[in-house]
Structure formats: C-alpha cells, structure tokens
Amino acid sequence: MAKIKKTPRPKAETPKGFRDYFGTEVTERKAMLDKIAEVYHLYGFEALETSAVETVEALGKFLPDVDRPNAGVFSWQEESEAGKLGDWMALRYDMTAPLARVAAQYRNDLPAPYRRYAMGPVWRNEKAGPGRFRQFYQCDADTVGAPSVAADAEICAMLSDTLEAVGIPRGDYIVRVNNRKVLNGVMEVAGVLDPADPEKFEAERGIVLRAIDKLDRLGEAGVRALIGEGRKDESGDFTKGAGLTEAQADIVMGFMSAKRDTGAQTVARLYELVQGSAVGAEGVKELETIADLMAAGGYGPDRVEIDPSVVRGLGYYTGPVYEAELTFEVLDEKGRPRNFGSVAGGGRYDDLVKRFTGQEVPATGVSIGVDRLLAALRAKGRGGQAEAGPVVVTVMDRDRMADYMGMVTELRAAGIRAEVYLGNPKNFGNQLKYADKRASPVAVIQGGDEQARGVVQVKDLVLGAKIAQNATLEEWKDRPSQYEIARGDLVTKVRDIIASQNEG
Amino acid sequence: MAKIKKTPRPKAETPKGFRDYFGTEVTERKAMLDKIAEVYHLYGFEALETSAVETVEALGKFLPDVDRPNAGVFSWQEESEAGKLGDWMALRYDMTAPLARVAAQYRNDLPAPYRRYAMGPVWRNEKAGPGRFRQFYQCDADTVGAPSVAADAEICAMLSDTLEAVGIPRGDYIVRVNNRKVLNGVMEVAGVLDPADPEKFEAERGIVLRAIDKLDRLGEAGVRALIGEGRKDESGDFTKGAGLTEAQADIVMGFMSAKRDTGAQTVARLYELVQGSAVGAEGVKELETIADLMAAGGYGPDRVEIDPSVVRGLGYYTGPVYEAELTFEVLDEKGRPRNFGSVAGGGRYDDLVKRFTGQEVPATGVSIGVDRLLAALRAKGRGGQAEAGPVVVTVMDRDRMADYMGMVTELRAAGIRAEVYLGNPKNFGNQLKYADKRASPVAVIQGGDEQARGVVQVKDLVLGAKIAQNATLEEWKDRPSQYEIARGDLVTKVRDIIASQNEG
Known part of the structure; x- marks a missing residue:
C-alpha cells in the first residue's frame, strides 16, 4: 500500500468573517x-x-x-x-x-x-x-x-x-x-x-x-x-x-x-x-x-x-x-x-x-x-461578567485519583460545580494557576498526611486573592483564607465559602 | 427600464434530506x-x-x-x-x-x-x-x-x-x-x-x-x-x-x-x-x-x-x-x-x-x-405530548379590537398564554375551529350584548370536548362547559379552568 504523502500542517484559523464564542x-x-x-x-x-x-x-x-x-x-x-x-x-x-x-x-x-x-x-x-x-x-x-x-x-x-x-x-x-x-x-x-x-x-x-x-x-x-x-x-x-x-x-x-x-x-x-x-x-x-x-x-x-x-x-x-x-x-x-x-x-x-x-x-x-x-x-454594564468557575480538587497523590473523584462527585451531588485537576499533577503550582485561570472559588487539597488524619484543606481563592492584594501581614494572619476541616464536612464548608463570596 | 421576466413559481419544498421541526x-x-x-x-x-x-x-x-x-x-x-x-x-x-x-x-x-x-x-x-x-x-x-x-x-x-x-x-x-x-x-x-x-x-x-x-x-x-x-x-x-x-x-x-x-x-x-x-x-x-x-x-x-x-x-x-x-x-x-x-x-x-x-x-x-x-x-412514551395552546380571545365585533387585545394583555400579565383571533372574524365557526387546531384550553367570547352587561363568556374547550364525546344529554346539562362571568373576573376564571384541566 502506498505511503500517504506528508502535507503541510493546516492553519488553525477561524474562517474570515466568522468567530468562536466562549463560555x-x-x-x-x-x-x-x-x-x-x-x-x-x-x-x-x-x-x-x-x-x-x-x-x-x-x-x-x-x-x-x-x-x-x-x-x-x-x-x-x-x-x-x-x-x-x-x-x-x-x-x-x-x-x-x-x-x-x-x-x-x-x-x-x-x-x-x-x-x-x-x-x-x-x-x-x-x-x-x-x-x-x-x-x-x-x-x-x-x-x-x-x-x-x-x-x-x-x-x-x-x-x-x-x-x-x-x-x-x-x-x-x-x-x-x-x-x-x-x-x-x-x-x-x-x-x-x-x-x-x-x-x-x-x-x-x-x-x-x-x-x-x-x-x-x-x-x-x-x-x-x-x-x-x-x-x-x-x-x-x-x-x-x-x-x-x-x-x-x-x-x-x-x-x-x-x-x-x-x-x-x-x-x-x-x-x-x-x-x-x-x-x-x-x-x-x-x-x-x-x-x-x-x-x-x-x-x-x-x-x-x-x-x-x-x-x-x-x-x-x-x-x-x-x-x-x-x-x-x-x-x-x-x-x-x-x-x-x-x-x-x-x-x-x-x-x-x-x-x-x-x-x-x-x-x-x-x-x-x-x-x-x-x-x-x-x-450598559449589564452582563459580560465572568461567571464563577468550578471548585477545583487538586491532585497531591496521583494514585489516589479515586478519592479525589469521590470528592467532586459529592460536591456535584450537592449541586456545586466541581472538577478534579486532570493535567499533570507533578507541579502543584500549576494546579493553583489552573484554578486561578478557571476563576475557581475554592481549591480542595488533600495529601497523604491529611488523608491519614481524616481532614482536607479548603482554600477560599476569592478571599485569598483579596488578602494577597490588600492586606497587611497582621490582617493576613487574622483572616486566614485556608481551612483545615474534617473530610466529612467538605460539602458544608465549600458551600459556606461560596455563599460568603456571593454576599461579599 | 426593462421589465422583469416572469419566472415559473419556485417549489415550496424542504431540500432533500432536510426537515422542518414544529412546536x-x-x-x-x-x-x-x-x-x-x-x-x-x-x-x-x-x-x-x-x-x-x-x-x-x-x-x-x-x-x-x-x-x-x-x-x-x-x-x-x-x-x-x-x-x-x-x-x-x-x-x-x-x-x-x-x-x-x-x-x-x-x-x-x-x-x-x-x-x-x-x-x-x-x-x-x-x-x-x-x-x-x-x-x-x-x-x-x-x-x-x-x-x-x-x-x-x-x-x-x-x-x-x-x-x-x-x-x-x-x-x-x-x-x-x-x-x-x-x-x-x-x-x-x-x-x-x-x-x-x-x-x-x-x-x-x-x-x-x-x-x-x-x-x-x-x-x-x-x-x-x-x-x-x-x-x-x-x-x-x-x-x-x-x-x-x-x-x-x-x-x-x-x-x-x-x-x-x-x-x-x-x-x-x-x-x-x-x-x-x-x-x-x-x-x-x-x-x-x-x-x-x-x-x-x-x-x-x-x-x-x-x-x-x-x-x-x-x-x-x-x-x-x-x-x-x-x-x-x-x-x-x-x-x-x-x-x-x-x-x-x-x-x-x-x-x-x-x-x-x-x-x-x-x-x-x-x-x-x-x-x-x-x-x-x-x-418509551415520554415526551411527544402536544403542549396546551394559548387561550383564544375571539372577535365578535371587528371594531372592538382594542377591547379584545386588552383582554389578552391582562391574561398575559398574569402569565397565561393568550392571543386574540387575527384571521377574518366574519365566520365565528372558523374562530372556534382555529381554537381547536391550536389546542386552546379556553375560548373567550364577548359580543356587544355581553359588553353592555359587563360580562364575558368563557368556554372550557377541554371539558367541552370531553362532554361532546362521552356525556348523555342529562350530564351535558349538569356540567356546562361555558360560563358567563363578570368582565373583571376574567383572569381568575380562566386560571381556575386551566388549573382544573391540569388536574383532570
């Protein structure tokens, strides 16, 4: 069978006069x-x-x-x-x-x-x-x-x-x-x-x-x-x-x-x-x-x-x-x-x-x-606001994907938009950058240590961003934007944080 | 300027392999x-x-x-x-x-x-x-x-x-x-x-x-x-x-x-x-x-x-x-x-x-x-049911269109889907046939006489159809499907009739 000829790469372009609409x-x-x-x-x-x-x-x-x-x-x-x-x-x-x-x-x-x-x-x-x-x-x-x-x-x-x-x-x-x-x-x-x-x-x-x-x-x-x-x-x-x-x-x-x-x-x-x-x-x-x-x-x-x-x-x-x-x-x-x-x-x-x-x-x-x-x-300033993104459950341990997927399943069952990080989990900074790009309200973190103790870390990303921009060191200490909670309280805590963001 | 040549009539046809979707x-x-x-x-x-x-x-x-x-x-x-x-x-x-x-x-x-x-x-x-x-x-x-x-x-x-x-x-x-x-x-x-x-x-x-x-x-x-x-x-x-x-x-x-x-x-x-x-x-x-x-x-x-x-x-x-x-x-x-x-x-x-x-x-x-x-x-028998049509306000007197449009405006303001009959009103039978084709739940009728007395006739079309199909003459007399009501009660009565139809 004849080999297929290599063709030059196609251009990744919307045709002229057309456009894509996102989100x-x-x-x-x-x-x-x-x-x-x-x-x-x-x-x-x-x-x-x-x-x-x-x-x-x-x-x-x-x-x-x-x-x-x-x-x-x-x-x-x-x-x-x-x-x-x-x-x-x-x-x-x-x-x-x-x-x-x-x-x-x-x-x-x-x-x-x-x-x-x-x-x-x-x-x-x-x-x-x-x-x-x-x-x-x-x-x-x-x-x-x-x-x-x-x-x-x-x-x-x-x-x-x-x-x-x-x-x-x-x-x-x-x-x-x-x-x-x-x-x-x-x-x-x-x-x-x-x-x-x-x-x-x-x-x-x-x-x-x-x-x-x-x-x-x-x-x-x-x-x-x-x-x-x-x-x-x-x-x-x-x-x-x-x-x-x-x-x-x-x-x-x-x-x-x-x-x-x-x-x-x-x-x-x-x-x-x-x-x-x-x-x-x-x-x-x-x-x-x-x-x-x-x-x-x-x-x-x-x-x-x-x-x-x-x-x-x-x-x-x-x-x-x-x-x-x-x-x-x-x-x-x-x-x-x-x-x-x-x-x-x-x-x-x-x-x-x-x-x-x-x-x-x-x-x-x-x-x-x-x-x-x-x-x-x-x-007129109505509409056009970015919608809040999903809660991002980060991946600390690639072998425990089932646990992380269990968390998002719980959150979704409670009507909370949520996803597990599906990129390469090696660099944790990338996971938080991703959450930022997604305009996530909350990040959830559970390493092996937390798992052993039956807890998770929940990070209020909106409050975190505000504090990072405006707060003095004292304020920052007084108003933590990250909480360690019992694993069983995950849904309640995330719901509370999102509610407080929507009020604020 | 040259006269435009007469062309044969175009065919009113969906192109082959395409279709139209209704309602x-x-x-x-x-x-x-x-x-x-x-x-x-x-x-x-x-x-x-x-x-x-x-x-x-x-x-x-x-x-x-x-x-x-x-x-x-x-x-x-x-x-x-x-x-x-x-x-x-x-x-x-x-x-x-x-x-x-x-x-x-x-x-x-x-x-x-x-x-x-x-x-x-x-x-x-x-x-x-x-x-x-x-x-x-x-x-x-x-x-x-x-x-x-x-x-x-x-x-x-x-x-x-x-x-x-x-x-x-x-x-x-x-x-x-x-x-x-x-x-x-x-x-x-x-x-x-x-x-x-x-x-x-x-x-x-x-x-x-x-x-x-x-x-x-x-x-x-x-x-x-x-x-x-x-x-x-x-x-x-x-x-x-x-x-x-x-x-x-x-x-x-x-x-x-x-x-x-x-x-x-x-x-x-x-x-x-x-x-x-x-x-x-x-x-x-x-x-x-x-x-x-x-x-x-x-x-x-x-x-x-x-x-x-x-x-x-x-x-x-x-x-x-x-x-x-x-x-x-x-x-x-x-x-x-x-x-x-x-x-x-x-x-x-x-x-x-x-x-x-x-x-x-x-x-x-x-x-x-x-x-x-x-x-x-x-x-599986789910979906595909015809949705109820709008209430149809009939036109008894072509010069009183403003009154009839006022009625549908009131009904719509109460969230009730409604329309005034906009065909040729001369033949009243056609208006009821239209309401039937539209699967209307209720027809509203007001002639000059009713107007003078401040009333409207309201016809329950679903009940009317049921009675026409099944009832004996006695039952028909006992269960009227048309009501004369005060003009001011229009919205309440229509709402009641539709509610009773949805229960039935």
Whole structure:
C-alpha cells in the first residue's frame, strides 16, 4: 500500500468573517434567547426550526442589499446520484424566506393565522469587517395569514415587552412605526409613482427608499443629494441619485420630517401630505388604528410611536414597518458618544408566500438582532461578567485519583460545580494557576498526611486573592483564607465559602 | 427600464434530506439540550460555540465513513476580493474537528486541561433515507490536554449522569467501555500489527475495525466473513474482506467475545489475550484503572461496564472508547421488537490537535445523538405530548379590537398564554375551529350584548370536548362547559379552568 504523502500542517484559523464564542458569550446569549422565547410563547407564537440549508430557488432573492440581488449568500451545487450536478443549495440569509417556504409547503396543515418564532444563526456572504460577521443570530416572530393591522400592533407590543424582558428599561428604547403605503402616497403626490403603471419609476423609488433608510448615517443633506442628482462620499466616490427635482425632493423630505409632538398631530400632518392619494390615506388610517390599539393596551408614546422617518431598507414590505431603537448613548471605538441605534426591525410583507402559491398571503413580523442587543446590554454594564468557575480538587497523590473523584462527585451531588485537576499533577503550582485561570472559588487539597488524619484543606481563592492584594501581614494572619476541616464536612464548608463570596 | 421576466413559481419544498421541526419538536429538544448542558456545566465544562463554517483545510478528513474520505461534506469555494476563487469552505460534519482547530488556535489562552461542551447542528452530505437526515444535532463534551484515563472515566460517569438527567432510568441504559490499545494488542498477537512498522497492514486493520463495529447488524458470522475473505450481502454485492487466516480471525473473534460476568474477570481474560504485546497490556491496565475509578464513584456495572466488543468506527481513536446503549426494546417500523441501540459514543484521540501544531495533545470526549435520544424517549412514551395552546380571545365585533387585545394583555400579565383571533372574524365557526387546531384550553367570547352587561363568556374547550364525546344529554346539562362571568373576573376564571384541566 502506498505511503500517504506528508502535507503541510493546516492553519488553525477561524474562517474570515466568522468567530468562536466562549463560555459566558454562549450562555449569556442563550439566556437572552430563552427570555425572548418566553415572551413570544406567552403571545401564542409557536417554535419553528427550519434547516440551515434551503434550495436557492426557494430562498429567492430578497437579500437586504437589493443593489446586488445575486450576491450575498453561501451557495453550492448539489451532486446528484450519478455524480452529475443537481440543484443549487444555499445557507439561509434570514428567517423570513424559510418561513415563506414553510407557510406555502404546509399551508393545509398550519393553523391560520400562523404565529411562529424562530431563532438561530443566519449567514451572509459579505465582506467581513470589524464587528461585522458572516454568521450571526436572528430571533424572529411572524404572523402569517392575518390581514388586520392588529397583527402589526401585536408585534409592536410584543417587541416592547421583549426588550423590557431582556433588561432594557422603559425609556431606554423606543419602537417606531411607519407605513410603506404612506410613503407610496407621498411618492404619488411627488409624481414618482403612477398607480396606473406601478412598475414605472421603480428604480427611482428604490433609490429614494434606501436613501431615507440611511438618514441616520448621511444626515438630511446626504439623503437629499441621493434623492436628487447623486452624492459624492468622503472618499470621492460618486453614487448616482434618483434624479428627483427640487420640488419632488421637497415633498419626500417633508414626509421624513413629518413627526410632530403627539401621534395625533403626526397623523394629521401625514393626512395633509398624502392628500389626493388613496393608498396614502389608507396607510395613514392604518397607522392611526395601530396608534389607537397601542394606546388602549398601555403602550404609550414612551414605548411605541409613529415616526415617518422609519422606512426599513427591504424592498418587500407592503404596509406597516417598525423598528426598535435603543435611545441611550454608548461610546464608539474612538470614545465619542453616539446613539446605540436599531436592534430590531420588521414590517408587513404580503407577497412573499405568493411567490410559491400564486395566492396573496398577508404576513407581518419582526427580527431581533440578538448579538447587537447583547452588545447593548454589555455597553450598559449589564452582563459580560465572568461567571464563577468550578471548585477545583487538586491532585497531591496521583494514585489516589479515586478519592479525589469521590470528592467532586459529592460536591456535584450537592449541586456545586466541581472538577478534579486532570493535567499533570507533578507541579502543584500549576494546579493553583489552573484554578486561578478557571476563576475557581475554592481549591480542595488533600495529601497523604491529611488523608491519614481524616481532614482536607479548603482554600477560599476569592478571599485569598483579596488578602494577597490588600492586606497587611497582621490582617493576613487574622483572616486566614485556608481551612483545615474534617473530610466529612467538605460539602458544608465549600458551600459556606461560596455563599460568603456571593454576599461579599 | 426593462421589465422583469416572469419566472415559473419556485417549489415550496424542504431540500432533500432536510426537515422542518414544529412546536414541541423544537421545545422538547431544547429542554433536553438544557438538561444536558446543566450536567456538563456541573462537571466544570465550559460552553463553546464555533461557527457552522470551517475551512476545508482545518476540518480535515476524519469523517466517520473512512471508505470515502473525500465525500460527505457540503463545501464550496470562496470568492476572493477580485472575483477570483479562494479557499474551500465547508459546513462542519461534527463538533470534534472544530474543537481541534480551536484547541490549536487558542492554545496559549485556554486553560489546560480545557473542558468544553458544544451543542448544535452538524451537516453530512450523504444520501438521505427514511429517518436519515443531512442535518442533525450533536451534543459533545471533550477534555483536551488531560493524558490521564481519569479524564475518560470522568466522561463515562458524566454520560451516565446525563442519561439519567434526561429521563432514562438506571437499568434502561449501559455505558460500555473498551480500549483501542487492547485491540491493537490483539492485532499484534494475531500478526496484523508490527510495532516496528505501524503502517504495515493499516488497510487490513481498518477493515477489521469497521467489521467489528458492525457486529450488531451483521452478527458473528458476518463479521468473521469480513475479517476473512469477504462477505456477500443480501443483495448479492460482495465486500472484500481483510484477508486474515482462520487462526488470525479466531484471535480477533476471541477478543470480541472476551466479556465475562464481572469486570475483573473480563480484565483477566483480556490480559491473557494480549500476552506478549506491550501496548495491549497497557490498554488492559487502563481499562482496569477506569473500572476502579467507576466503582469508587458509585458507577457500578449496572451503569458502566467493560465490553471488548465496543470499538467505534472512527479511525482516529487511540485509547479508551466508550458508547452508551439503550437496553430497552422498541418496535421497529414493521412492528418487530428490537434493541434501541447506541445513542452516544466517543473515545480518546491524541492526534487531532497535532495536525495543526505538530505537538501531541491528548484529548477525549463524547458525542450524544440528541435526535436519537429524543426518539428513544418518545418510543418509551415520554415526551411527544402536544403542549396546551394559548387561550383564544375571539372577535365578535371587528371594531372592538382594542377591547379584545386588552383582554389578552391582562391574561398575559398574569402569565397565561393568550392571543386574540387575527384571521377574518366574519365566520365565528372558523374562530372556534382555529381554537381547536391550536389546542386552546379556553375560548373567550364577548359580543356587544355581553359588553353592555359587563360580562364575558368563557368556554372550557377541554371539558367541552370531553362532554361532546362521552356525556348523555342529562350530564351535558349538569356540567356546562361555558360560563358567563363578570368582565373583571376574567383572569381568575380562566386560571381556575386551566388549573382544573391540569388536574383532570
């Protein structure tokens, strides 16, 4: 048999744009997902988990960046039976496309309306950058088959409840609601939408939509440039604009700044702006209904508000759109304060299921960017604390491993996280260094002498570290951090020490 | 602007070999993963979540099916900056290969030994079949950097605790332990392993290994045929064997049946079988140590036992191997009783990290097949029950949506899962059918008349269904399942009804 050729060693590297999550990074996210799922469940939403892989055909081309509809997914061609190439497959880029597929595939079995939530990673084949990853978590809730804007209102209420449930207090967030129909009404008034020929000016409207969505980043002047002739960015690159005239741009800009002090005033102003457009008036009416339902449910303007500057970049929205913004400031990488910004968004999309079935199926839903929300909580000093490690039972005598394992078994049986040191026990200093690296609260030590006397040494590592840092020699003598106790008292003593650490 | 061409409707289909999970299928798996993580955490293991995507280079070729080392993964070639093709990427096929990459990449930062657990989907590009999917969950725990077999013993104890924690009672499972070194010793005695030239007979040993791993399926005669000249299967296909002589095969078959009534007797028999092989004797010694540690920890032969017929198919194991088998019978698809079989397995692999660093890093770990374990619990009649749905507040008057949403808000604030009907409310029958499909415990009804009188109708749907099925007319009159109550008593009454349903 031929010898296998030596190949050079593979690189031990996370692929570009991907990352690994360790310890509390994993468990904190899990705790947040659990809390979100609890709220979704309370609202009657059912869990759905689709596979990470879909056919490219089913996924469709609804990626957020509509400028490049063909790019953005990780895809490959299946091998079919005879080694020939088969269907194109891809990793899902969001949770909405798989839901549309499920809603069509199981339309005879699912309850109607169908409320579902889904959480998990999605993948984007985009250029990676600092803090910009190609795999990230989404946590979505959608209602399929509910034409009433009460479904949109419910999602906004649920989004508000969810943010509070994960630890964002009222006042630190706002859910903003708008309606694409109002925007369409404004476009009609401005002369860039002809109800008799809806495809006319489609490209122009796309540019306007994405320009408004960038208001935060570009400011009013930047948006206005993009709506008009175009915009030169800081690097000197020119982006072609929608080509609207000054008068047309005025109308669009007026819409974006239509927000007034109260919801009722905003609604009144919007009615003025869409005068003459049937779809526009319908959209404002829907916003009014949502605002009424919100107010009746106790979701006042401190939690949910109408804001005409919210448009969401996605092309497929057809009615209400909403997003949740965190309103507190954080410091950016250069130490400058800035608003944390959007952590969730969604809206009504009545055409996604239709792709499959030909029948229009009304749907509305929200997606929470879990990783951003976690970052927000950390930025506010909540979470991100290292969790206490396990109790470490050290190994003084390699032949007595059974005794040491017996100790950890006892501790675990009492619900105390514990482990025996499994490295090379020869150098005892390494064992204590290990306990330190593990953030262990307590180390347990039993040599032959202690065993003969029926005792163990128990070391309070938290107190020990404190004393080592701050204490004088006298204090150190007065407050020992190591105790010799009867072997039978092991669990009680360790439990006491951990309890005192948690109080301290 | 050119009109977009009409394309045919996409098929609403899960890709071949993949499936969707609904409702309790998702939440039951999650509950099981949570329980497993709790045990792993108690043992001092830390969570690790790597990305689903790895470079093909880092993944290596360690797929279980070593007959086809190049197949079995979903892979694609990256586009690099200039549109050129770059590195090959792939979806992970297990949790061990990414761990080896992480252990090498972060070797200076991780504690040593490093105990980690990981749970999530893995992907295999294999032919799909009934009950055989191309995405499934694994739940792994591994210890990297611990040369002592105490680490293997710990994993076996943890596996036993885990199975009991998820609801497999003692007696319904057994963790079997063996050691590849013993097998190598037997190979040496049989003359198919030459310590001076370890690569000689490698292919033959691979065939022997995989043959023994198929004992369950092929029986002794089938294994013997594969070890010898070869085996013709039921379809008439011939698989070439390892070509061992009768005398050689006798030695190997003797090893597989070396299990005796007690661990001590099995160990004694194994010492006889490997006589003359240093590595064999070392392997038996390790098994003896594991058995001692198990016994001392209270993991008797009713939980963990030495079984020489366990080899595990994977080529990379270098020492102890272990697997957990469920010992109860279930009915197969044809109604015949059969043993449920293996739900978890693992072993020691000392060379996986070495691929990256050149340095040998001892490691050992287990992988639990979560989906199989769930299937086992369902086969035993545990789990798989449909969860109660939400309370459904029906819509009698479309203009009073705010009132109905107020009711569900009250119910949710009291922790009761509830939703308002969001379909077209025109046909009231559809609303009750919906509540039925949702397995709702209670429907709430309030028309204009009830509103005027300050009352609501509350319908006990579980009792209602029971009465409809079983009761005589008299009983039906005596036990009403619908109550008119004061609007202010809504939460109390609904809570009472649900409590009585849970008792019943």
